Amino acid sequence: MNDRANSRRGTLRSIDVARESGYSVQQVRDLERRRVIPPATRAANGYRSYTVIHVQALRAYRGLARATGPVEARRLLTELRSGTIADAAAAISAVHVGLAPERDEALRAQEALSAIEAEATVSDDERDVDAMTITQLVAALGVRPSTLRYWEQEGLVTPERVTTLRARRYGPAAIRDARIVAALRSSGYSIPAVREVNATLHRLEGFDETRRILDRRLDQIAERTVALLRAGADLAVVVEASQRPTRTGVAETASIPQPRSWSAEAAPDPVQ
Numbered sequence: 001m002n003d004r005a006n007s008r009r010g011t012l013r014s015i016d017v018a019r020e021s022g023y024s025v026q027q028v029r030d031l032e033r034r035r036v037i038p039p040a041t042r043a044a045n046g047y048r049s050y051t052v053i054h055v056q057a058l059r060a061y062r063g064l065a066r067a068t069g070p071v072e073a074r075r076l077l078t079e080l081r082s083g084t085i086a087d088a089a090a091a092i093s094a095v096h097v098g099l100a101p102e103r104d105e106a107l108r109a110q111e112a113l114s115a116i117e118a119e120a121t122v123s124d125d126e127r128d129v130d131a132m133t134i135t136q137l138v139a140a141l142g143v144r145p146s147t148l149r150y151w152e153q154e155g156l157v158t159p160e161r162v163t164t165l166r167a168r169r170y171g172p173a174a175i176r177d178a179r180i181v182a183a184l185r186s187s188g189y190s191i192p193a194v195r196e197v198n199a200t201l202h203r204l205e206g207f208d209e210t211r212r213i214l215d216r217r218l219d220q221i222a223e224r225t226v227a228l229l230r231a232g233a234d235l236a237v238v239v240e241a242s243q244r245p246t247r248t249g250v251a252e253t254a255s256i257p258q259p260r261s262w263s264a265e266a267a268p269d270p271v272q
Contacts, residue, residue, distance in 0.1 A: 012050040014040075021058035028058065036061050036077045038242070053241045056234040057081070063231025067095055067224040080235060081242050088239045092232040099225055106217045112184045112197065113214065117207050131160070132170045140175075141182045148178065154191050156181045156198070 018025045029048075031037050037057040040048035057077065064073035080088045138145050151157045152168075157178045159168040170178065184194045 012052070012054070014048055014050070017050045017054050017058070020055045022062070023058060028054075031058065031061065031074075034074060034078070035081075036074050038081065053238055057238045060231045060234035060238055063227040063229075063234065064095075066227035067099070067231065077235075080239060083239060084243070085236060085239055088232075088235050092228065092235065095228055096225070099221060099228070103218065103221045106214055106221065108188050109197070110211070110214050110218075112189060113207060113210055130171070132175055134159070134168045134170070137170050137175060137178060141178060143182060151178065151181050154195070156191070156194060 012020075014025045014028055017023075018028050021028065023031070028037075032040060032048075032054075037054050040050050040054065043049060061073050061077050064076055067073075068076070076091055080091055132140065134145055134148060138148055141148075148157065152159060157170075157174055159170045159174050161168065180198070181194055184197060189197065
């Protein structure tokens with residue numbers, strides 16, 4: 001039977017599904033074997049016969065894999081294909097909720113970086129301060145003495161010790177460190193996170209590289225969010241079709257959905 005006749009019947013070959021979804025023929029078959037997409041019908045000669053629903057299931061998988069990783073995407077597709085629209089909506093919402101804290105964390109990191117940059121460019125008059133006592137520094141930072149001692153205990157601020165009473169004395173470097181820690185903590189960073197940011201700043205070549213990393217992080221989260229939005233639309237079609245089975249086991253249609261632009265994903269996700 002020629003391609004036009006197949007199109008009228010709403011059936012697709014493996015190569016058609018591969019072309020429309022962006023996966024290879026072997027990947028399509030692997031994902032079918034793993035039950036990520038509905039099983040294809042088999043002709044008497046053993047050839048597979050697919051429908052547009054298989055293309056949309058693969059697109060849903062691509063978006064979910066981009067947003068959550070291939071392992072979680074396979075689990076979701078396998079479970080949700082036999083679920084309800086409400087189940088699918090809840091699952092997509094849960095992934096969105098999971099992405100939100102990642103974005104908030106990256107935004108807080110940007111705010112913290114701005115605060116650190118401000119401290120790094122403190123005026124010459126402030127840099128000329130020889131030292132501060134703990135009383136002077138806590139007053140300048142607006143924190144309690146016990147807080148400053150805790151930062152010292154955690155290795156984030158290192159004062160000097162002077163006099164026979166071993167009183168703390170904070171030189172210019174310690175004052176700067178304390179200001180940075182205070183800025184990070186006020187932005188919601190935990191002590192381990194403050195330590196990690198400080199270590200990162202020492203490893204990287206200044207603030208510009210750090211800012212580029214944070215900007216790229218936000219771009220990646222945005223790309224994952226867009227991929228999830230696309231996946232949700234395709235998943236809804238797949239789930240609705242599973243609730244309206246036909247004689248082939250999946251909904252049949254004669255039209256192939258228009259290809260999407262997947263510029264955020266230069267190459268198909270591997271079937272892992």
